[in-house]
Amino acid sequence: MPEKVIYDIVIVGLGPAAVTAALYSYRNNLKTLLVGESFGGATLVSGEIENWPGIISTTGFELSEKMEEQLKKYCMDETCMKRSLIKSIVKNGEFFSVIDKDETEYVSKSVIYATGGEPRKLNIPGEQEYRNHGVTYCATCDGPLYRGKDVAIIGGGNSALKSAHMMKNIAKSVLVVTINPEFMGEQISIKQLEKAESEGRNVRTIKNGKTIEIKGNDKFVESVVIEHLDSKEKEEIKVQGVFVEIGLRPITEPVKNLGLEINAAGEIVANREMKTNIPGFFVAGDVSDLRDKQIIVASGTGCIAALSASEYLAKLGG
């Protein structure tokens, strides 16, 4: 029986944080395995990207493709990069045991965990019933299917604003609902949305509005019910599409038994070196407790995590 491979680093995820960590680790000649489901992670569906230095404008899809292309310069086979979903990570003595959905085990001296998050749900009546029947969590993926229709974007941050800008050029009308008193994204994006509304274009915004129900005809969405928090009045608004853009829920199920410190938002707590409370276990990107969920920040933390892991391995004598 062949001897079990022991990796220096297993990097979990395929988004910008994981990819950057892998680049640094490959270039450091560390025995590295990058493992995740699909290249780009949340970046893949980020739509237009205009805040990545050196590239005036690109899309999440293009950037993800470029990341994959770049990695292939260093890794061409499954000994260093594998497409699979990681199910659990446990500590076995001095090593981490990383197990995928097919029960394949990868043994490693250190782990960089960069799984990012999945869309948060509203958890209101109608949301689950009409998922993919008018309720979607990805404007970039599904937006074009709502051409000429009335849609609602639920959320007030950058993702919601981005979706609103995309949909105002596709849909008949766009309703943007935030539960907060103000939108909380990039000022340039907020101003553009408010301008479109004030000019009487196809945009309506509701602040202090709580989305309480999604209604339909048993097949597709027909309306959304908003409670105005100021007046307590409820308003039913006809829409055929509801885009839920209220942030990400960190994916931490695979590491729930490691004893990691997790904050109230469910994110893994890390210091500025991306170290967690478990020696040898590093985090990067949106799964960590960093404030700013941005592609460039995720990449930056991937770099920090890789360098910290490298230092950790050097101290181990590996």
Next chain:
Amino acid sequence: MTKEFFMQKGVAYTEKSVATDQIAAQEMIDKSGQMGVPVTIISDEGKEEIVVGFDEERLTSILGLA
């Protein structure tokens, strides 16, 4: 992922972009009864199987690739 799967398995396919092709978008909604992507339609002697999302197990089973 679906496209990569087909390429890896050497399965010939025709791609329709529902983002740019309104007729294809309506066809997808009518046939799958939902609005999520991707949708794979596998035709065999007039009989159609619809797979919503990337479902490797189902695709493998319908196409007899196991």
